[in-house]
Amino acid sequence: MHDTSKVALNVKKILCFALLRGQPARLPGSKAIGWDFGVFEMPKILDGVAIAAAIKLEVAEEVRALTAQGIRPGLAAVLVGNVAASEIYVRSKVQTCADLGLYSELITPPDSVTTEEMLDLVAKLNGRDDIDGILIQLPLPKQVDTKALLDAIDPAKDVDGFHPVNAGRLQAGRPALAPCTPAGVIEILKRSAIPISGQHAVVVGRSDIVGKPAAMLLLHQNATVTICHSKTRNLGEITRQADILVAAIGRPGFIKPEMVKPEATIIDVGINRLTTREEFDRFFAGDAKREATFAKRGSTIVGDVHPRAFELSSAYTPVPGGVGPLTIAMLMANTVRAARMRRGL
Numbered sequence: 001m002h003d004t005s006k007v008a009l010n011v012k013k014i015l016c017f018a019l020l021r022g023q024p025a026r027l028p029g030s031k032a033i034g035w036d037f038g039v040f041e042m043p044k045i046l047d048g049v050a051i052a053a054a055i056k057l058e059v060a061e062e063v064r065a066l067t068a069q070g071i072r073p074g075l076a077a078v079l080v081g082n083v084a085a086s087e088i089y090v091r092s093k094v095q096t097c098a099d100l101g102l103y104s105e106l107i108t109p110p111d112s113v114t115t116e117e118m119l120d121l122v123a124k125l126n127g128r129d130d131i132d133g134i135l136i137q138l139p140l141p142k143q144v145d146t147k148a149l150l151d152a153i154d155p156a157k158d159v160d161g162f163h164p165v166n167a168g169r170l171q172a173g174r175p176a177l178a179p180c181t182p183a184g185v186i187e188i189l190k191r192s193a194i195p196i197s198g199q200h201a202v203v204v205g206r207s208d209i210v211g212k213p214a215a216m217l218l219l220h221q222n223a224t225v226t227i228c229h230s231k232t233r234n235l236g237e238i239t240r241q242a243d244i245l246v247a248a249i250g251r252p253g254f255i256k257p258e259m260v261k262p263e264a265t266i267i268d269v270g271i272n273r274l275t276t277r278e279e280f281d282r283f284f285a286g287d288a289k290r291e292a293t294f295a296k297r298g299s300t301i302v303g304d305v306h307p308r309a310f311e312l313s314s315a316y317t318p319v320p321g322g323v324g325p326l327t328i329a330m331l332m333a334n335t336v337r338a339a340r341m342r343r344g345l
């Protein structure tokens with residue numbers, strides 16, 4: 001038996017199939033539309049919190065083993081100025097180090113810091129044996145030359161994977177520290193037993209931090225990869241071919257239901273804060289749970305995928321609670337990896 005919401009959802013999916021393919025949707029095992037509602041399942045929610053927790057447990061175990069050998073992996077987290085969002089992220093990174101047994105150091109230069117002072121700091125951290133990973137939280141104040149700074153980090157300690165040497169190694173398929181968020185995307189897919197090899201993965205967004213490395217990591221897993229971006233023509237035609245759709249374009253609800261192939265896996269990397277009633281209603285009108293959050297906090301977040309688009313998928317990462325938690329887990333994993341690699345372990 002099916003409850004009404006499930007039947008309604010299945011009918012919607014079937015109609016979508018028909019609409020998108022321009023022909024009657026024939027389901028496996030049935031002769032006509034709607035005969036076999038059991039073919040479609042509710043989309044599976046890919047629980048990033050649970051996956052991140054599993055990774056953190058593994059990292060904590062590795063940290064214990066390394067520490068027993070006299071090697072305690074250490075992370076230096078550099079937080080410049082008083083950007084509220086950066087403060088929350090960095091404090092959470094430092095707290096997670098403590099939770100997993102890593103050494104960590106929070107360095108907080110003032111907002112007025114110069115490029116030279118930051119380069120000095122990086123040189124010192126590069127030279128310290130107790131520091132395996134250096135994280136400089138972005139964005140930096142505009143007087144600081146971000147590229148010069150990221151280039152100055154020892155690639156062996158570049159746990160964000162932003163250094164061109166690591167980007168190059170990743171592209172060449174050599175051992176590299178990969179950026180944390182895209183590495184987390186791969187972990188979500190693998191740990192959820194979602195096939196990647198031979199699948200058409202469409203990445204929407206071409207940033208150095210997410211889009212490009214995500215495409216490269218998917219390629220290394222033998223996906224057929226297409227990268228789309230803000231200038232792509234007929235975007236919907238391409239995204240509708242995706243078996244795995246990765247949305248990382250930084251625009252709220254950018255991926256609409258008609259841009260999704262029914263039964264695709266959707267990975268939503270976006271984190272966009274909605275603060276006005278108008279914005280809220282565009283995505284969450286009638287959603288009582290979201291309404292409660294919005295009333296309490298005066299804001300809520302939406303990803304780069306319109307919430308209605310998830311209904312068509314076979315599996316998706318929610319926002320919040322999908323890709324987000326993986327970023328810190330992978331930063332911890334990268335720090336331990338850097339500690340090993342630096343010592344040839």
Ligand code: GUN
Binds near residue numbers: 136137181
């Ligand atoms: N700012 C937003 N995301 C990130 C990240 O993953 N690493 C750093 N260093 N800064 C960020």
